Amino acid sequence: MEASAAAAASRPPSFATQTNALLRKNLIFQKRNGKATIRLILIPIFLCLLLSVLQRVINNLLDQPRFRCGCKCVDANGTGACQNVCGIQYSTVDQARSCPIQNPTEWPALLQLPRPEYRAVHDPSSVFTGLPDASCRKSESCPAIVPFTGANETISNAIMKNLFTSSTLSNLSHLASVSNVLLGTDVRGASTGFIEPAFVSDQPIYVIRPQCKSSDSDILITVDATDDQKEIKCVQGLPLWRNSSTTINEETFQGYRNGKKGEGIYEITMGYDFQESNEKFLNVLALYNSSYQNNSFIPTLPFGLRRVSRSLNVVSNAYLQFLLGPGAEMLLKFIKEMPKHSTRQAFEFSTAVGPLFFEWVVALLFPVMLTYLVYEKQHKLRTMMKMHGLGDGPYWIINYSYFLILSTLYLVMFVLFGSLIGLNFFKMNDYSIQFVFFFSFINLQIVLSFLAATLFTKVNTAQAIAYVYIFGSGFMAGALIHNFIEGEFPRHWITVLEIIPAFSLYRGLYELGQYAIRASATGYPGMRWGDLNDRNNGMKDVLIIIVLEWLVLLPIAYYFDHASSAGHKSSPLSMIKCVLNKKATSRRINANAIVNEDIHVELEMIDIIKEREVVDKILQQRSSGYAIVCDDLKKLYHGKDGNPDKFAVRGVSLALPYGECLGILGPNGAGKSSFISMMIGLTKPTSGNAFVEDFNIQTDMENIYNNMGVCPQNDMLWEMLTGREHLQFYGRLKNLNGSSLDLAVEESLRSVNLLHGGAPDKQVRTYSGGMQRRLSVAISLIGDAKV
Structure with missing residues (x-):
């Protein structure tokens, strides 16, 4: 038996032998560490419960009478009998949101104007021509600038001459009488069309004319919905020719760059590119500053409606008048919202905070895996295993599989429990899309953990940097990705940002959150596979980026891990330094x-x-x-x-x-x-x-x-394994199994006097320094090493 054991130990351990030995050791280790693993898997359940409790508290607050549609007792028949009547007219501002609106108000279509103090003026450092002197801002008399271009400058100029109305304003009295007049406002649009903020605010309504006259001032109209008087002021509309659409785009965003973010500063009213338009057809591109509507402070609230319908109508009228004369026009009498049924006010808290909050939940696994890998590196356990014949392949397969199983259980519990307690973020979207997205990302995150582990030698340093990374990258992703998407930033630049794993994770969660919000508000289903073909849906790009990154980084991480565990190279950085200084x-x-x-x-x-x-x-x-x-x-x-x-x-x-x-x-x-x-x-x-x-x-x-036994200068042992389990693990790496393994373990323990007093089955953390030294000697001798 001893001869056969010696012969087996002299052979290099096969791949299966190494995998089996490491798997058995890891199973024992995880069994001892089971409570910590269970606590980790239960973290998403606790977080889902917390979200659910907060959601219920918010829903209960919004279900109070102050948020329900207002009602009043009215003598409808004149008999003195009280009849309860509900509706917007009996509601406060907070209550009105839940009331049904069967016949929404008709509002004039307005043109969005810059505020007087921000309208475009001449800047000595700018190349833009035709702009007024900056002194007009003080007197609030700056014109509304409309740059335009086209393949045919003559036709473009002829169309733009008809853009602004010069008809009399004396017959304006009610909203119904202003449909033929080009009106504008510098007030932000609302998130719905039930109320036009321009007609209920203190700011005046502007009529845009080629030139303002004294008779165009002090005009009042009555707002039918409120019976209030609204002042109308005149503002000059100033078309300016530009050589290209690129120049208009640059000019349009000039004010946004120079202004203070969050104040909606912009300078240009509207821009038009008539392209190849001629007397036979109109092909016009309307340009406007979409960043004006960006809501940076409450990212999940819907943006204000953009006032582009009047912009398109007025340029269409200008073209008709260019062809047919002044009497031709395409009427846009009013715009109105779709009717609305009564609703119960609710705020989807979990969906609103979802992208950032859920990103942290998913990324929380990164420092856990990184700590595990760096711990074995810091305590030389990886080196000790390598000295006893464990290759990089089995090490990667076992640890990768363990991380994958742990991460999958973690996220399945997260999605499943979140759905059970009613979080719309999970319930509304297709579960197969969620599984593919999360499963793809956790594979990428595992590879990133292996890659990052090559850069660290201390657990505390790795943990600190990992937590700074997940929280810092989450905030950055929330600020950049969200603002770029809603600000209609060029799509290819958003894709470049998503190469950063934290950004791609946030984008995917953002898309799931947006579809959940839409599903909650409208009753439409959440994200389905067919939605991935929607150009505005970024989930398809995110999945492609994550899978490609995983495929690219997997061999890179394996190479650097192999190099850093080879003994003489501690990290990829030292390898590069070594090459440079060789x-x-x-x-x-x-x-x-x-x-x-x-x-x-x-x-x-x-x-x-x-x-x-x-x-x-x-x-x-x-x-x-x-x-x-x-x-x-x-x-x-x-x-x-x-x-x-x-x-x-x-x-x-x-x-x-x-x-x-x-x-x-x-x-x-x-x-x-x-x-x-x-x-x-x-x-x-x-x-x-x-x-x-x-x-x-x-x-x-x-x-x-395969032929060497090493007793290191410092003990390289797992604190949670027993002495016998250490010897069994290293014995298996020496091709020992069955009775041969048991005999070798017994002999090793006896040879270093660790066979008595229950020492073989006690965890190493209970050993004295001398006992740990003796166990290290026993490990070096097991398997009949030649050296």
Whole structure:
């Protein structure tokens, strides 16, 4: 049995053997760590409950009488009998939102104007021509600028001459009489068309004319819906020719860039590009500043309606008059909202805060996985496993699978429980879309964890930076992605931003939230697969970006992880630095080696010279027959801040036959640890080479580990595993199994006096320092290592 065990241990462990050993160890570790895992999976349930409680509190507040449609007892028949009548006319401002509106008010279509203090004026640093002097802002007499262009300047000018009305205003008295007059306002539009804010605000309504006359002032009209008098002022409309649509676009956004964000500052009224229009057909492009409507402070509220219907109507009339004369026109008498049934006021809190809040919930797994990987790196556990024959492939498969299962359970619990308690964010949207989106992203997040783990050596540093990343990137994504989408930022630039994983996650959650809001408000279904073909839906782009990033980063992360775990390279950054400094370093090494050889050659003892001669003879043979052969092995540490270079190991030549026991003696700093670190692959030699079992330590460390047992200078143990479980894990990596494994474990424990007092089945964290040292020795001896 011992002979068969020794033969098995001498063979390199197969892929399946390594996977089986690591899987068994991880299952034991997770069983001991089960409470923490359960707490992690329960976090989304707790967060969903919190959202549900807040949602119910808000709904209860909105269900109070002050938010229900107002009612009043009215003597409808004149008999003194009281009849309860409800409606907007009996409601407060808070109550009116829930009332039915069977016949919405008809409002004149208005043109959106810049406020008087922001209208475009001449700027010496600007290339835009024809603009008035800036002094008109003080007197609030600046005209409404309308830049235009087209392939045919003559026709474009002829059309624009008919843009503004010059008819008399004396017959204006009610709203119904202003449909033929071009009116504008500088008041923001409402989120619905039930009320036109321009007619209920204190700001005047402007009539836009080619030139303002004295008779155009002090005009009052009656607003039928409120019986209030509304003042009408005149403002000059000033068309200005521009050479291209690009110039108009630049001019349109000039004020927004120069103004203060959030105040809706813009300077240009409207822009038109007549393109190839002629006497036979009209093909006009209307340009306006959509960023004016951006609501940066309450991102989830609907934006104000954009007043573009009058802009299109007035340019159509101008074209008709260009063709047929002044009497031709296309009437736009009014605009009105669709009728509305009675509703119960509600605020979808979970959907409103969803994108940012849910992004943090999903990204919370990133620091958890990163901590796990960096912990094994910080405590050299990954190195210890590698020394006992564990390859990168099995390590990745087992840990990747564990992270994937954990993340999937985490998000399934999140979506499932959120749906059960009624969160519309999950209920309204197709579950298969949610699964594909979340599953794709957690795969990308796992790869990012492996990639980020190569950059850190300390758990605390990794955790701190990970949490700063997920919260900081969440805020940035919420600010940029949301504003760019609603501000109609160029789509390709939004796609570029979504290459950042946190931004793509936010965009996907944002789309799910928007469809849930729409479904809650209108009764339409949430996001379905067919909606991904909608140009305004960014989910399709997000899914493509996430999958492509996963495919690209997976081999990159594997490569960097392999390089950083190889022993002599700690991170991708050090690898790059090593490549950049390789040439200069080699020159310094050679120079120092020559100098030091000249100094010490006469001081070498005879036995050292003889050992070097023996090594030279051995290296000339194809098979040395020696356990270890060291050939002029050196380790040089370069001085920093002006300090000289220091040799830690100065040219060790050594040949050790099988069965020999070598002890290395020397004071602190003599190079003992540095020599052993090079032999076991923790550090790379500066020059020279060594062979273990005829395998080169520069290129064949994986084969060397199959025949080597290492007791590290510092204990590399899992605190939550027992001594027996440690030996079983490393024994399996040495191809031991069944009774052979049990016998080897018993013998190892007995050999270091850990077989009594229940020590084998106690967790290592309960061991004393001496017991941990003995367990490390037992681990190094299990499997009948040749070296």
